[in-house]
Amino acid sequence: MSGASSRSDAALVAAYRSGDQAAAAELVNRHCGALGRYLYGAGAAVSDVEDLVQEAFFRAFRALGSWRGEASFRGWLFRIGSNLRKDQYRKDAGRVHLPIEDHEVTDSADPLGEAGASEMEERLRQGLVRLPRLQREVFLLRAQQGMDYEEICRALGTTPGAARVHYHHAVKRLKELMA
């Protein structure tokens, strides 16, 4: 798979459509972690993240024929992941997974700083799950994934203006919750 990492997502999708299985593996390798973090931030349990990520990629590759490239592959993948998380949330009757094992602190040369960062992140996550879904997803795509509003609106099926409003509302609400 030499050189695959330098290819764009669109080029990898085209290669996969032509039968290049390594291109699919490269797309998974490229977006797997980000999608997992996004789903975790959206309230998925750590134990569910891998299944959700796998399901999102499976659905994405199986439906690549319907992907016209209007949205980026990443945005399209995150939209699938977002819908999966929404379905899971409904099946769980609105339960949000905040298990105690999620409060993990990794080894660090700065354990106090790491613990502080983890506490901030955990408070953020608890705040996020209290936001309306679109506010939460826009915030995560903007602040966690670094997407611009054009990409966000294509991923979530909204408009750039609406995405901006959702982001501002999310920030305001999170600040209130965390102040």
Add this chain to the structure above:
Amino acid sequence: MNTSHIDPDRLADTALGTAALSDAESAHVAECAECRLERELVAAAGRLGVAQVARLSPTRVADAVRHRLATEPGPPVPRARATWLVGLAAAAALALAVWYGSTRVSAPAPMGSAPVELSVLHELDGLGEPELEAVLESIPLAAGAVFHPELAPLDELNVNDLERLLRSMEE
């Protein structure tokens, strides 16, 4: 403290590292707890889940996806496409029926009877030609499926069809 806060998008860009705070903005953030919190929120979002998904293996995910793509059946044909196929099949069937009917004008049969012709003809196998003609004359054409001998080439019509055609022209 300056009450004019930094725009949330500007703060996000600087927290994400895609832009840098100016000196004035840095001074504001240093004094403004609200803007500082907002910037920390975005920074925390950037770290959110990093440790939790560290065990996620892209290779394992890719292998599982590849296996499922190879073994699990594809999605059902979308309804719109299925409807289109049904329409196409119906059009093809209609065209076949019309074509079949046009090739059978010398032995007129109600339109649409072609698919059941075999079972009907088996019951008529034992009848002679005059009896068959009598039966044919006695069968009313199916509702909405009127046979129009005038639409068939004249050289393909038998005597009875020609007589019916002439009668229809006299009426």
